[in-house]
Amino acid sequence: MNVTHSEVHPSASLIRLKTYDDADAAPIFRSHVCDDRDDVELVVIGGDAGVIEDARDSLHRLARRWDLERRGSELCKINTADGPVPVSPETLLLAGLLEDHGIALSVDFTTGTVRRDSAEPIDPAGIPAALATDLVAAEALEAGADGVAVAVGNIVRVAGVGPYRAGWQVEAWLGSDGWRPLTLREGAVAAVRAGARTAIAVDTQAWRAQRALTALLAGDEPEPQVGALVVGGEQPAWRTAAWDQYISA
Known part of the structure; x- marks a missing residue:
């Protein structure tokens, strides 16, 4: 099965951050206002309000640039x-x-x-949005945040101290199993739906997780360190051996 870049673009909400009203960590700064999109979210733990403002500006700048x-x-x-x-x-x-x-x-x-180098326009396959979450997360930590989560569409990048002792709570859509809470310790999760199948990839960097989705939907094994889960449709669900390294559910 050959999967083109255009076939693996996220088309619907598959991942979302949990609301941290009762979290152990404080203070928590949260923003939904980024680049006029309602599927972009920032959560910053520690630091001050200026950190999340700068992170929001950086996301906006990268979105316009890319x-x-x-x-x-x-x-x-x-x-x-x-x-x-x-x-x-x-x-x-x-x-x-x-x-x-x-x-x-x-x-x-x-x-x-x-x-x-081609007559055809480039199709970046979601990697720009994924890389933006990596860059903004790193920038927020460098600016003084203790922890940060950046969600853009079906990509979530978390880094540093999470709101709970176990880490960051991320909810993922697992087909017929519905929304399932996942605990992401550090790194990124990206997801995409292709027909009746949902593929989820987890890695240390969001751009790497996003890149792995192409291999998942093509039926190929991603790199050994990538945590991956594919569910839905008539085919059986499967996951990589590295899944539990990044996620505990």
């Missing part, structure tokens, strides 16, 4: 230019990950430019 539909965005320029395009360090990093993922790009880290 919006394929927005004229003037760096990914749009790469898609329409005939030659190398100067880009920001964050986009240079993104392009390098996309190149490793098999997308036809040439990345020159010396000159800070990216060139599209």
Whole structure:
């Protein structure tokens, strides 16, 4: 079974963060207001209100920079230019990950430019949103947060101290089993639905979890360290040996 990048884009809510009204940790700062989307959420533990404001601004900046539909965005320029395009360090990093993922790009880290090597527009397969959660989480911890969770669509990245001693509570849609609470200790979870099947991947970085979804829906084993679960449809559910390394349910 061959799965194209366009077939693995998340299309509906499959993951959500738990509301931490009775959490052990305090203070907790929470925001739903990011880049005019209602599926973007930030939770910051410790630090001060400025940390979550900066994180929100960073998410907004990266979303604009990586919006394929927005004229003037760096990914749009790469898609329409005939030659190398100067880009920001964050986009240079993104392009390098996309190149490793098999997308036809040439990345020159010396000159800070990216060139599209195919006549077809690039399809980043959800990796920009995933990488944004990784970068913003790292930025929040560096700014003084004790813990942070960043949710963008069907991608959740958590880092640092969680609201509970066991970690962060993430709810995932497991097909006929409905919403199930999962405890994510550290790392990221990404999910996608393809027909009647739901695939969930967990790894230390969100972009790695998102990348693993392509392998899951193709029926291939992801890398050994990836925690993965596939449920729904007529085929039996299966999971990787690494699932319990990241998740306890």
